[in-house]
Amino acid sequence: MSEHGQLRVRAMLVYFGVVVFAIAIAVRLFQIQLVEGDKWRAKAESVSTTWRTVQPERGHIYSEDGRLLATSVPEYDVRMDLATDALTDERFNANIDSLAWHLANLFADRTKEEYRRDLTDARHRKERYYLVKRRASHTQVQALRTFPLYRDGRFKSGLVTEKRLVRMRPFGRLASRSVGYVLRDSSALAIGLEGGYNKWLSGVTGRRLERRLAGGVWMPIDDGEGVDPEPGSDVHTTIDVNLQDVADAALERQLLKHGAQYGCVVVMEVATGYIKAISNLTRVDDSTYVEALNYAVGEATEPGSTFKLASLMVGLEEGLINPEDTVDTNRGRVRYYDRIMKDAHEDEYEKVTVRRAFELSLNTGISLAVTKAYGKEPKKFIEGLKRFHLNEPTGVMIPGEPAPTLRGPGEKGWSGVSLPWMSIGYEVALTPMQSLTFYNAVANNGRMMQPQFVSHISRNGRTTEKFEPRVLNERICSDKTLVTVRGMLRAVVDTGTATNLKGAHFPIAGKTGTAQILRNGSYKQHGLSYQASFVGYFPADAPKYSCIVVVNGPTMSGIYGNVVAGPVFKEIADKIYSNRLELQQETLLAQTTGPRSPVSMSGSASDLRTALEGLGVPFTLEGEGEWMTTEARDSLVAVRPRKIPSDAIDLVPNVLGMGLKDALYILENRGLHVRVQGNGMVKRQSLPPGTRAFQGSTIVIELT
Incomplete structure (x- = not known):
């Protein structure tokens, strides 16, 4: 065959192959479009649209008095469908200038010209989900809906607002770690009350149909078949915001x-176990502290000397320790096997009673008493501690x-020196909350x-579930032991290591603690570090509140519990006293029943009467009025009207003898700016009663 013939054959083969390939494509297209069309159309639809979860609005978290601690605030992504048929070129062109001007003024992130250009370009691209503004506020969205084009409604303007809820804490860092948070994408990260009460707060998710657009953006489709989410319930806490503020500020000053x-403070109501304030502060630079970790609930450390109370109570309960027994401290140095236990101040004491050893927090004295009682049977000592539930978490939510x-004998880590060191708060670990729970039990009989x-x-304003006070142990010890240790705790403040906490208005009981901090298994590596603490309750004779303060790693101006942690406790106690009329009235009762001269108090008539009746104080009412004053007589208290003229708004009222709450109420209602010094009742005011003062004038009131 000639060369020309070969070329012709090859051309025919190529031509035939192309024709066959084209026929195959045509057949497949026919098959896809007509035979399998429904199948592929359904598959394409399933890929471009899907049901997506809609998160519900979380419930609110409230303080004791109904103020918001955490709430969900709406934010919006503002988008625009610039290809909708209802938005004609004529309407768009007629309104784009004024719309761009309004957007520039509202958001102040682009100029009018930039908004006009961006919206026009997006319309030319026929964008159906153009992002106008991310994270716009509810107020901004309300304003948007009055703008040109947008005021015509979604379908005529193409305006789309996509709502999402952002969690906000109105009081900032106050109790923020205890309020906590929950990350939606990680159930493992559930912190604080947000995590503990998530099943109530979270609500029920909904669902909606969404279509995927170019770029992977999902746009909701309103097909009427979606399910609306169900919002969560509201959680009402026991936190007192005012007291929380005091605790937070006092702790930060000492830190x-x-x-x-870092450090923490917790205030608990004795009778109920309700937490009234909790603060956890961590240093992030030389002068800034933030709420980063919940040390009060989540960090267990060796408590040090505050554990001595439990050690003595075990022996007192079993009759193996007598507070009047004498121990020889060898001037603050006692050897146990190959280790020497020392007191903080050596050579000061030699022979002391167990009671005095506790008041002075002598390590040697307490360890000698416990070792004498349980040296041969340390297991009994551990069993005694377990009866106080000191081996169990509190179960706080x-x-x-x-x-x-x-740990006990036979367990890993136990040695011949474990018993004496455990008796003074080492080789044992508790969280501050667990220590406070134990001390609160002592205060609570x-x-x-x-x-x-x-x-x-609550839900929609109606209570759906109550959390009544829950008793962990009806009786942790005998009355005899309670009377003994409560007297010893009182003596710590009166004549022991915490005399700097003695108050003029009410007695405090508690125990100081100063512990060396264990670092990488050693107390000596990289230098010594300390933990200072104070835990107790007040008033000592009729406890209403218990409190613990723990400060970790003090580096200057002292390291001991009475100096570092004690002042925080006292400031909180003083603040509670100045704002709780019933505590002031108990002080009044003590004064009126003793041989001292009569005293006088003033305040709200209803508050005074309620307090006197509740305390069982006999009184006689000598007139009526909104404000009253009291005078102690031989066998009762006389309650007489106190004149506070309501019409003389330019005259300075007389608030002498009143508590802080009533004095502030009266003075601030007169438009005066009040500065407060001290705690208790008003004993002096800088502007004399009856003098004229303009609104905004400053008055200084000095409290006893």
Whole structure:
């Protein structure tokens, strides 16, 4: 075959192949479009649209008095469908200038010209989901809906607002770690009350149909078949915001003063176990502290000397320790096997009673008493501690509480020196909340209460669930032991290591603690570090509140519990006293029943009467009025009207003898700016009663 013939054959083969390939494509297209069309159309539809979860609005978290601690605030992504048929070129061109001007003024992130250009370009591209503004506020969206084009409604303007809820804490860092948070994409990250009460707060998710657009953006489709989410319930806490503010500020001042690493404070109501305030502060630079970790609930450390109370109570309960027994401290140095235990101040004491050893927090004295009682049977000592539930978590409804560390003979880590060192708060670990729960039981006549942050749950304003005070142990010890240790705790403040906490208005009882901090298994590596603490209750004779303060890593101006932690406790106690009329009235009762001269108090008539009746104080009412004054007589208290003229608004009222709450109410209602010095009742005011003062004038009131 000639060369020309070969070329012709090859061309025919190529031509035939192309024709066959074209026929195959045509057949496949026919098959896809007509035979399998429904199948592929359904598949394409399923890929471009899907049902997506809609998150519900979380419930609110309230303080004790109904103020918001956490709430959900709406934010919006503002988008625009610039290809909708209802938005004609004529309407768009007629309104784009004024719309761009309004957007530029509202958001101040682009100029009018930039908004005009961006919207026009997006319309030319026929964008159906153009992002106008991300994270616009509810107020801004309300304003948007009055703008040109947008005021015509969604379908005529193409305006789309996509709502999402952002969690906000109106009081900032106050109790922020205890309020906590929940990350939606990680159930493992559930912190604080947000995590502990998530099943009530979270609500029920909804669903809606959405279509995927170019760029992977999903746009909701209103097909009428979606399910609306169901909002969560509201959580009502026991937190007192005013007291929380005091605790937070007092703790921060001491942390700054002593250059500490971190610290915490918890205030508990004795009778109920309700938490009234909790603060956890961590240093992030030389002068800034933030709420980063919940040390009060989540960090167990060796408590040091505050544990001595439990050690003595075990022996007192079993009759193996007598507070009047004498121990020889060898001037603050006692050897146990190859280790020497020392007191903080050596050579000061030699032979002391067990009672005095506790008041002075002598390590040697307490360890000698416990070792004498339990040296041959240390297991009995551990069993006694377990009867106080010091081996169990409290069960507080905040995630992250560890179980205490309390090992016994035969367990890993136990040695011949474990008993004496455990007796003074080493080789044992408790969280501050667990220590406070134990001390609160002593204050509460032996009844141990579970710490609780929440009083009830509500929905649409109606209570759906209550959290009544819960008893962990009806009686942790005998009355005899309670009387003994409460007297010893009182003596710590009166004549022991915490005399700087003595108050003029009410007695405090408690125990100081100063512990060396264990670092990488050693107390000596990289230098010594300390933990200072004070835990107790007040008033000592009729306890209403218990409190613990723990400061970790103080580096200057002292390291001991009475100096570093004690002042925080006292400031909180003083603040509670000045704002709780019933505590002031108990002081009045003590004064009126003794041989001292009569005293006088003033305040709201209803408050005074309620307090006197509640305390069982006999009184006679000598007139009526909104404000009253009291005078102690031989066998009763006389309550007489106190004139506070309501019409003389330019005259300075007389608030002498009143408590802080009533004095502030009266003075601030007169438009006066009040500065407060001290605690208790008003004993002096800088502007004399009856003188004229303009609104905005400053008056200084000095409290006893």
